[in-house]
Amino acid sequence: MSMSTAVATRKRAKPASGSGAAAGAGKRRRKVDSAGDRGKSKSGGKMNEEISSDSESESLAPRKTEEEEDEELEETAQEKKLRLAKLYLEQLKQQEEEKAEAREFEEDQVAGRLKDDVLEQRGRLQKSVAKEIQAPAPTDIRILRGHQLSITCLVITPDDLAIFSAAKDCTIIKWSVESGRKLHVIPRAKKGAQGQPLGHSSHILCMAISSDGKYLASGDRSKLILIWEAQSCQHLYTFTGHRDAVSGLAFRRGTHQLYSTSYDRSVKVWNVAENSYVETLFGHQDAVAALDALSRECCVTAGGRDGTVRVWKIPEESQLVFYGHQGSIDCIHLINEEHMVSGADDGSVALWGLSKKKPLALQREAHGLHGEPGLEQPFWISSVAALLNTDLLATGSHNACVRLWQCGEGFRQLNPLCNIPLVGFINSLKFSSAGDFLVAGVGQEHRLGRWWRIKEARNSVCIIPLRRVSAPPPVAGS
Secondary structure, three states, X not given: OHHHHHHXXXXXXXXXXXXXXXXXXXXXXXXXXXHHHHHHHHHOHHHHHHOOOHHHHHHHOOOOOHHHHHHHHHHHHHHHHHHHHHHHHHHHHHHHHHHHHHHHHHHHHHHHHHHHHHHHHHOOXXXXXXXXXXXXXXXXXXXXXXXXXXXXXXEEOOXXXXXXXXEOOOOEEEEEOOOOOEEEEEOOOOOOOOOOOOOOOOOEEEEEEOOOOOEEEEEEOOOOEEEEEOOOOEEEEEEOOOOOOEEEEEEOOOOOEEEEEEOOOEEEEEEOOOOEEEEEEEOOXXXXXXXXXXXXXEEEEEOEOOOEEEEEEOOOOEEEEEEOOOOOEEEEEEOOOOEEEEEEOOOOEEEEEOOOOOOOEEEOOOOOEEOOOOOOXXXXXXXXXXXXXXXXXXXXXXXXXXXXXXXXXXXXXXXXXXXXXXXXXXXXEEEOOOOOEEEEEEEOOOOOOOOOOOOOOOOEEEEEEOEEOOOOOOOOOO
C-alpha cells in the first residue's frame, strides 16, 4: 500500500511540475520577447517609422466605452439625415431649374409661333428655304402611271400621305405617297346613266381638298362640281349652277367653305358641310382659268384672256383688279396672305402684292423660246406652285423641265435655282405641306386644250424629292 501511494503521489506531482515548467518557459519567452522588442526599438527605429500596420494602430488606440460608441452612432444618424436633406434640396433645385428652362423654351417657342402667325396673317411671313434645296437626280423621281390621258390637276392630302390625280380620261386616282400604289380609282361615269352620277363623264379640270382632309371637290367640263369623302372616296353631293366648264376650285383654309370659278366668268361660294349654295360674284370679262384661296375670306382668280388677276373680297362683295401680263393668264397660286404668283401664255411669271396693282417682279420668257429663227415664241406657263409662306416657287411648261425659283427679298425679284427634267406638259404642280417633295401632273397635251401633242411624254404623276443641303457647322468662337 505504501508503494502504490508513492506512485500515485508521483503521478499527481507530474502535471504540477509540467505546468510550472510551462509557466516558467512562458515567463522566459516573454522576457526574451520584451528584450527583443527593446532591442528592436533601439536598433530598428527607422523600420518602425516606415512600416505601419492597422493591427498595431488598432492595438495602440484606446478602446472606446459603450457610451462613446452610442454617441458616435447617434451623430452618424444625424449626419445622414443632414446629408439626405441636402441631397433632396439639391434635387428640388435641379428640378426647378429644369422646369424654368422648359418654361423659357416653351415661351420662346410660343412667342416664335405667335410671331409667325401674326406675320402669316399680315402676309409678311417669308421663310428662307430656297437656298437649301438641292436639285434632285433624274433617277430619284418616282413616276406613277395609271391614267390613259393627260393629267389635268392634282392635290395632296394635308398629312402628305396620299395624292389625288385627275385627267382627261374622266377618272380620279388616289395614290399612296410611300408605296406609289393605287389606293382607290373613281371610274368614268357613263353619259346618260340614270340616277345620281358616281363619277365624271367629261374632262376633269380642277380639284381641291379641305384643310382637314375630309372633303374632296372636283370640277369638269360638264358644269358639275362633285363632292367626295376623301378617306373612302364615296360620292356625297353634286353642286350645279355654273353655266359652263368649272375651271377652278379652292377650299378656304380651316373651314368647309368652297370657292369655284368657271368659263361662265363667275365666282361662286358654297358651304360643303351644309350642302348649300351661298352666293355668286361677277366681274371677269372672259373665261376664268384658275382660282386659289387661303385662310382669309377671299380668293384670287386668273382671268384668262381678259388679262387680269382679281382678288375677291367675299364679305364686301368687292374685287381688286391687277394688270401686268400681256397674254392669257392660265394659272395662279397664293404664296401667303398678301402675295401671289401667276403664269401666262406669253411666257411670263409675275409676283404680286395685294397692295399694288402692278407686279412686284415680272420674269419674261421664264422657260425660254421655241420655234424657227425669227419666229420664236415663248413657252407657255401651264402651272405654278408655291411652298406656303416661303421663298420657294415652281413653274411648269412644255420645255422638258420643271423650274424652281427663289423669291428675292420683299418678293421683288425672281432668281432661278435649278431645272428638273420632265418631258411633257406640266399641267399641275403641288408642294407637300412639309416641303420635302414636289408633285407634278404630266400629260401629252395642255390641260385646257389640244394645241400640241408631245408623243414621247408619258401621262403620269411624278413625285420629285426635295432634299435640303445641311447648314454648315458654326465656326468655333463665332
